[in-house]
Amino acid sequence: MIVVMYRKMYTTLYNAVTDALEDLADADYAGAAERLRRAQRETEEIFVLWEEACGWESEEQDGCE
Numbered sequence: 001m002i003v004v005m006y007r008k009m010y011t012t013l014y015n016a017v018t019d020a021l022e023d024l025a026d027a028d029y030a031g032a033a034e035r036l037r038r039a040q041r042e043t044e045e046i047f048v049l050w051e052e053a054c055g056w057e058s059e060e061q062d063g064c065e
Contacts (some may be wrong), residue, residue, distance in 0.1 A: 001064040005050045009043045 016039030023032035054064040
């Protein structure tokens with residue numbers, strides 16, 4: 001489970017960075033910034049939902065494995 005969730009977060013961010021770089025190459029700075037902000041929110045949401053589902057109360061717990 002841990003690997004799957006980190007892979008999902010990584011893929012979300014990686015794809016957004018790739019797309020944002022294309023936007024920057026096209027001088028679409030606002031589009032690049034929006035893509036990165038959206039990916040930041042999506043990744044945070046994935047992490048928070050994962051944390052809640054696993055019942056983590058401290059960094060010392062392994063949570064869902």
